[in-house]
Amino acid sequence: MQPLPPFPDLETLFAQAQQLAGLPTLLIIGVGTAVAVAALDWRLALAALMLVYVGLALLTANLLPPQWALLRVITGGFAALIWYLSAQQAGWGGRFLPFRHSQGVQARPLASTTLFRSLMVLTLALWLVVLRPRLPLPMLPGDARFAIFWLGAFGLLGLALGAEALQTGIALLLWLAATQLVVAVLQPAPDLIWLLSSLELLLALATGYLMIARGPLWADEPGGQE
Amino acid sequence: MSGVVVIFTLPLLAALLVYLLRRWPLPSTVLAGLAALTLGWLLWRWPNDEAVRFLGRVVRVDAPVVLLDQTFVLDAAAQWVLGWLALALAGVYLGAWRAAQGRTFFPFGLVLWSLFAAALTIRPLWLAPILLTVVMVVATFVIQAGRQGSTRGALRPLWLPVLAIPLFLMAAWYVGQTPLDPESSLTLRTAGQLASVGLLLLLAPWPLHGPAFSLGEEGPPLVTAWLLIALPAAAVTLLQGLLVQFEWLQGAVLSYALPTVRLAELLLYGGMATCLWAGLAGAVQTNVNRLWSYASLFAYGAVLIALGLGARGSWALVWLLLIARGVAMVVSAYGLAVIRQRAGGQTDFTHVQGLGTRLPWASAAFLLGTLSLAGMPLTAGFAGQWALMQALGSTDWLQAVVVLAGAVGLAVGVIRSLSALLGPLRNLLLEREDRIIIVLAGLGLLAILLPAFYPTVWQKPLSAVVAAFSSVAGGL
Numbered sequence: 001m002q003p004l005p006p007f008p009d010l011e012t013l014f015a016q017a018q019q020l021a022g023l024p025t026l027l028i029i030g031v032g033t034a035v036a037v038a039a040l041d042w043r044l045a046l047a048a049l050m051l052v053y054v055g056l057a058l059l060t061a062n063l064l065p066p067q068w069a070l071l072r073v074i075t076g077g078f079a080a081l082i083w084y085l086s087a088q089q090a091g092w093g094g095r096f097l098p099f100r101h102s103q104g105v106q107a108r109p110l111a112s113t114t115l116f117r118s119l120m121v122l123t124l125a126l127w128l129v130v131l132r133p134r135l136p137l138p139m140l141p142g143d144a145r146f147a148i149f150w151l152g153a154f155g156l157l158g159l160a161l162g163a164e165a166l167q168t169g170i171a172l173l174l175w176l177a178a179t180q181l182v183v184a185v186l187q188p189a190p191d192l193i194w195l196l197s198s199l200e201l202l203l204a205l206a207t208g209y210l211m212i213a214r215g216p217l218w219a220d221e222p223g224g225q226e
Numbered sequence: 227m228s229g230v231v232v233i234f235t236l237p238l239l240a241a242l243l244v245y246l247l248r249r250w251p252l253p254s255t256v257l258a259g260l261a262a263l264t265l266g267w268l269l270w271r272w273p274n275d276e277a278v279r280f281l282g283r284v285v286r287v288d289a290p291v292v293l294l295d296q297t298f299v300l301d302a303a304a305q306w307v308l309g310w311l312a313l314a315l316a317g318v319y320l321g322a323w324r325a326a327q328g329r330t331f332f333p334f335g336l337v338l339w340s341l342f343a344a345a346l347t348i349r350p351l352w353l354a355p356i357l358l359t360v361v362m363v364v365a366t367f368v369i370q371a372g373r374q375g376s377t378r379g380a381l382r383p384l385w386l387p388v389l390a391i392p393l394f395l396m397a398a399w400y401v402g403q404t405p406l407d408p409e410s411s412l413t414l415r416t417a418g419q420l421a422s423v424g425l426l427l428l429l430a431p432w433p434l435h436g437p438a439f440s441l442g443e444e445g446p447p448l449v450t451a452w453l454l455i456a457l458p459a460a461a462v463t464l465l466q467g468l469l470v471q472f473e474w475l476q477g478a479v480l481s482y483a484l485p486t487v488r489l490a491e492l493l494l495y496g497g498m499a500t501c502l503w504a505g506l507a508g509a510v511q512t513n514v515n516r517l518w519s520y521a522s523l524f525a526y527g528a529v530l531i532a533l534g535l536g537a538r539g540s541w542a543l544v545w546l547l548l549i550a551r552g553v554a555m556v557v558s559a560y561g562l563a564v565i566r567q568r569a570g571g572q573t574d575f576t577h578v579q580g581l582g583t584r585l586p587w588a589s590a591a592f593l594l595g596t597l598s599l600a601g602m603p604l605t606a607g608f609a610g611q612w613a614l615m616q617a618l619g620s621t622d623w624l625q626a627v628v629v630l631a632g633a634v635g636l637a638v639g640v641i642r643s644l645s646a647l648l649g650p651l652r653n654l655l656l657e658r659e660d661r662i663i664i665v666l667a668g669l670g671l672l673a674i675l676l677p678a679f680y681p682t683v684w685q686k687p688l689s690a691v692v693a694a695f696s697s698v699a700g701g702l
Contacts, residue, residue: 137396152392159385165377172388179392186399191295195356196391199363203384206366210377213370 014066017058022143028055029147030125036170037158038121040114042087046080049170052151053077056177059147063184068193072180075197079173079204083166086208091216117161124157140185151178165214169207176200229272229287229300232280233308233343237261237336245333255323258332262316262339269309270690274302290349297349304346306694307463308339310549310687311456315339317556318452321670324663325563327446328371335452338365342456351467352398355428358460359387365453369445379444382437383453386427393424401472418478421468422489426480428461431496431530432503435523442519447566451559454522455552458529462544465533466695494534498628500527505600505632508639514592514646515573517639518562521599524632525551525607528614531629535617541695542688543617547610549687550677551599554607557670558595564588564663565647568656575643580651582644585659587667589647591674593640598674600636606677609684 008016032051039045053076061069128150135149151174158171176196183192240261247254272278277286290299300308315335322331338361345357362383369380400417407413430438438457442450468475480487501524508520529551532544562573565588569577582589594605601611611633619626659667677683 156389163378165381168381168384172384175388176391179395182392182395187395187402192353192395195353199356199360202360202363203388206363206384207381209367210370210380213372213374213380214377215374 010066010070014058014061014069017061021058021062025055025058026143026147026150028052029059030150033151033154033174034121034125036174037154037161037167038114038117040117042083042092042166045166045170046083049173050076050080052174052177056147056181059144059181060184063144063181064188068184068188068190071193071197072177075200076173078201079169082201082204082208083169083211086211087166090212090214092211120157120161121154124153128153140182144181144185148178148181151175151181165207165210169204172203172207173200176203227280227283227285228289228291229285229305230289230291230298230343230347232285233265233269233300233347234293234298234340236265237340237343241333241336241340244336245330248329248332251323251326254329254332255319258336259316259319259323261336262312262319265339266309266312266316269305269312272305274300274305274694296353298344298347299349300347301467302694303463303466304343306691307459308343308346310552310691311339311342311452311459314455314552314556315452318448318559321556321560321563321666322448324660324666325448325560325567327448327563328368330371331368331446331449334364334368335449338368338453338456342460345460346463350398351464351471352394354460354464354467355387355390355394355424358428358457358464359384359391361460362387362457368449369441369453371446371449376444378440379450380441382440385437386430386434390424390427393420393427397421397424414474415478415482417472418475419480421472421475422478422480425461425465425468425489426492428464429458429493429530429533431493431527432499434496435500435503435526438526439519439523442522443516447515447518447559447563448556451522451555454526455548455555458526459548462529462533462548466541490534490536492534493530497527497530497532497534498625500524500530501629501632503632505635507635509635509642511639511642512646513574514562514565514578514643517636517643518558518592518596520639521558521596521636522551522555524636525554525599525601527632528601528611528629531618532614540692542692543610543613545691545695546613546684546688549684549691550607550610553673553677554595554598554605556595557674558592558599560666560670561588561590561592561595564659564667565592575646579646579649580653581656582647583651584656585663587664587671588659589644591667591670593644593647594671594674596640596643597637600633600640602633602637604675604678606674608678609681 029052032048032055035048036045036052039048053073057069057072060072132146135145137145140148155171155175155178158167158174162168162171176199180193180196183196240257244254244258247257272287274288277284287305288300290297319332319335341357341361341364345354345361348354348357366380370377397417397420400413400420403413427434438454442454477488479485480489480492504520504524504527508517508524511517511520525547529544529547532547564585565578565581566573568581568585598605598607601607615626615629618629
């Protein structure tokens, strides 16, 4: 039996992943962000958020040593884990699509609100792509600048569209992810990165607690008690 | 030993003890209240620039301390503000003894106070919004306090501090770039622009008032009252600190295209809009909790106007309004907490109808406290409101009329609430308020009425705060 080759170290891993630098990384972040904001299904939103953090790690690896880039994935992973456990605790886990119940009948999986959210997400995405050459803050490198504005804009859209704790939490984490990128480019100080990462985790904990306090999404609707 | 070490360790140690006693209301109230009172007393008593003896050790109050690679310094302004917040916390604890606000509030309140202390003492000041966000994140647990259902009151206050963080960090970067190109004013202008928008988000005038209103509407009244006292105080102290350190921030514009749009103007007009909106909305409310939330918003609008007046106003006016608002908020929140508890958590007019006949003292504390928030005569809030009206009326009487219209709206809301509270009682088995509730409400009423008849009581704290804030003349 052939011995297993040694697992590549972090530097090698990120060096290999640099093949995805540029457009593929931006696409990963872009699609992940758009889905995380548009999706009403919590599992889809969490999966998309993880995708965003993987993309952020790839982008950060260009700006900081790989250990710091890995911190992005760890923070995002912990946040997603906290929210997954909170959703289970809150009783969302029984169904794949915890959409609204009305008079005992489950609404269509593709509810009108999903269409509206998708439309808003697409409009914002198009607007940002068109504006890309004219984005302010010229001191930031091109790809990082576009990712920062993308994450920030979708964070704001998420706040505007989201009424539930999970949606607000995701939106705030997107905004803080943009902040982390700004810090990585302008003031890469380890203490500041740690402080912001701790804040991200605290925010995930607090919103996780609020998810549990809110209970099942359909519990407060007429005829929707499980 | 530095003063920072005392203000970080003392409340955290007390919080640990209070947490262990959380199942016993009286010991936890006494211990938490004594800890807050001691902190307030020490901070108001210690001279900022001298060494003092504390528990047999020499404490240098303003000596810097490095913790987790960050520097913390207790300057005179932060020392006074933290003393005020500790005393307000002690008052809130006293009220929470008989009006349950959630068992965790007693230890968490002290933890929140020490986090506020960290936010007000951290250097560079640009990092303060991060710590203020941490405060709000931790506060989520005491705002929701195990309540099932809507989470809006705990969730929305997180928005604005989080949004402000990158603006302050980028402003700090631009300030750091200035020595590299001292000829160009562009870096300082951009830093001023970013810092101004960040401060605007933290100070949150209309139309950014939504989170504060949601917090007031849904949170436990006394917890909310303290947070709504502490957050503006922290934001105003941060503003003062930035103005002291970066004088060029005075008069910084928000947009190159609109050079007349400065932070001061936005606070002035935003504050007026806040007052008017709060008054109009308060007049038509059919829920005493929502009325209280609008009243607190109105009083906050007056503070923003005083800040926006800049050279025409003063730190004394800002703090007179903030202190009077704080006293009125604690007293009215206590009355509201008792009413809410007896009404089973429902505060619409239907559910509180007639409660005033069984809870006359608590109802009086709520109504008089709300009137004080509106700055009505014969209440603690009048002196500040009158001074503000004079400052506004000296240049444009219409601005004073706008604020007055808001106050009248709130008075209408109070009259409607009084009518509901004195209406026919639905639950005839409802017990009357006990003696301790009456004594606490009586103390609250004294705190509202005494300064109205003896306005000189404001003189000492105002002299102290003006001395602490005197480094900046004329505000924005």
